[in-house]
């Protein structure tokens with residue numbers, strides 16, 4: 236039954252049909268489908284199809300922009316079901332999309348998942364220069380620093396950021412993710428860990444904070 240809901244979500248996502256999509260999400264939530272599945276099996280798959288259509292020249296930038304807005308609205312709807320409320324902080328995580336890259340949907344999902352698990356998240360936003368990561372890391376001394384990149388060109392900026400942090404003695408563990416990263420290139424640029432998705436990222440953060 237859930238599978239059919241996920242298929243509807245994917246189709247409605249690709250059709251950029253906001254009203255129908257939000258209704259299906261409501262239905263899924265009321266049937267007890269967990270938010271993580273709605274995001275990964277419904278919404279993210281829909282977004283992947285949009286990306287493929289963009290690559291094939293079937294969709295253009297306006298559709299890409301609309302799909303980004305749609306994802307944000309869908310996540311807003313799901314967010315209250317993910318946040319677990321007044322828990323003592325599990326640890327501090329500094330997050331940001333590196334300089335040169337403005338994609339933030341994946342980073343925002345990661346942030347929501349972390350907050351839902353009781354972490355204090357300091358989100359620097361998108362297009363974050365290395366020096367801003369450094370200044371904030373020195374100020375708040377996070378347990379983990381998470382960096383996101385979807386554009387291949389931004390990976391070298393990520394490497395520069397990690398180098399700057401290490402050069403200034405910042406000890407926090409660095410976990411990287413986003414479509415431009417792989418386990419292999421994450422290692423090459425000096426990251427401590429690579430998170431394939433937000434949930435793997437959460438498991439890494441839990442391990443790094445001894446939970």
Ligand code: B12
Pocket residue numbers: 279282283285286287289290296299300302303304335336337338339340341342344345381382383384385386387388410411412413414415429430431432433434435436437
């Ligand atoms: C939506 C989208 C946009 C939206 C972004 C909206 C937003 N607010 O983010 C808009 C329209 C703004 C956009 C703009 C551009 N885009 Co774009 N975009 C996409 C698209 C379709 C989906 C990306 C996405 O959000 N995926 C869904 C999220 C949930 O997935 P995700 O980010 O990968 O995150 C998951 C994991 O990776 C992980 N994760 C992510 N970050 C992190 C961090 C950590 C620490 C951890 C642990 C995990 C983690 O967790 C998430 C889920 O669990 C992709 C295609 C694709 N299939 O990826 C292209 C894509 C990324 N875009 C691309 C391009 C080229 C651009 C533009 C340059 C286009 C242009 N000509 O202007 C600009 C970018 C300008 C810039 N300087 O950044 C290319 C990049 C190619 C490359 N390899 O370099 C892609 C791959 C499309 C393509 N095939 O050509 N884009």
